[in-house]
């Protein structure tokens with residue numbers, strides 16, 4: 001499927017690597033990952049704590065630059081862009097949702113969602129009108145004037161999702177977007193993500209430790225020790241087998257999900 005710029009891939013990484021220095025020690029957080037993601041894919045990234053999931057997502061999202069390899073977003077090579085150019089790419093092409101909702105506490109839900117539209121380099125929407133539409137879409141029509149502290153966790157995450165989608169980016173990235181939510185709120189957020197993917201054709205990539213969430217993804221990329229261990233199209237007949245295998249590995253401790261402790 002051709003993209004907005006006629007590109008087949010929304011995300012392409014080519015042998016991407018990230019070394020992080022910690023005092024005397026160099027941590028090879030990502031050790032050469034090549035990933036090609038087409039428009040409208042719904043992908044989960046899983047793997048043990050420390051396997052490089054957040055580091056990879058940060059490089060795909062232009063938050064962090066690779067030590068080696070290349071990253072293309074919507075056909076554009078973002079590997080060596082300066083901070084100003086990266087800011088533009090993030091603003092136009094990428095929506096982020098994190099585990100902690102990162103909303104601005106002094107602004108209302110409506111203002112939080114409107115903010116990135118006001119800052120857009122090429123403004124596509126009327127900020128207030130668009131923010132209202134998105135909040136309505138996520139069932140928050142009667143919460144627009146609430147500040148984050150006056151909203152539940154699930155509601156805050158839906159506001160964060162609306163904000164991430166404010167400029168209609170082709171790519172939505174989530175780092176454990178349901179990590180702090182109860183089952184009910186997680187389901188609402190997952191349904192919202194699915195709706196967005198289905199209706200807007202947004203490509204969704206989320207990191208998760210939750211196997212019930214992982215089981216809902218169309219494609220699962222599992223990382224071990226900074227590399228891709230498995231890349232499974234869960235829509236294929238291998239879906240159940242793959243999920244079972246991952247469950248087994250988790251049960252046997254081969255994939256340990258350390259940071260899922262304390263998570264639901």
Ligand SMILES: Nc1ncnc2c1ncn2[C@@H]1O[C@H](COP(=O)(O)OP(=O)(O)OP(=O)(O)O)[C@@H](O)[C@H]1O
Nearest residue numbers: 020021022027029048049050051052053054055259
């Ligand atoms: N700023 C940093 N400096 C040094 N090492 C780092 C830094 N950030 C991460 N690391 C290391 O890089 C590796 C990959 O970290 P990363 O955060 O990508 O893992 P993760 O898969 O997201 O883990 P989790 O599931 O716990 O969130 C880990 O070994 C981590 O300790």
Ligand SMILES: [Mg+2]
Nearest residue numbers: 053054055175
């Ligand atoms: Mg992480």
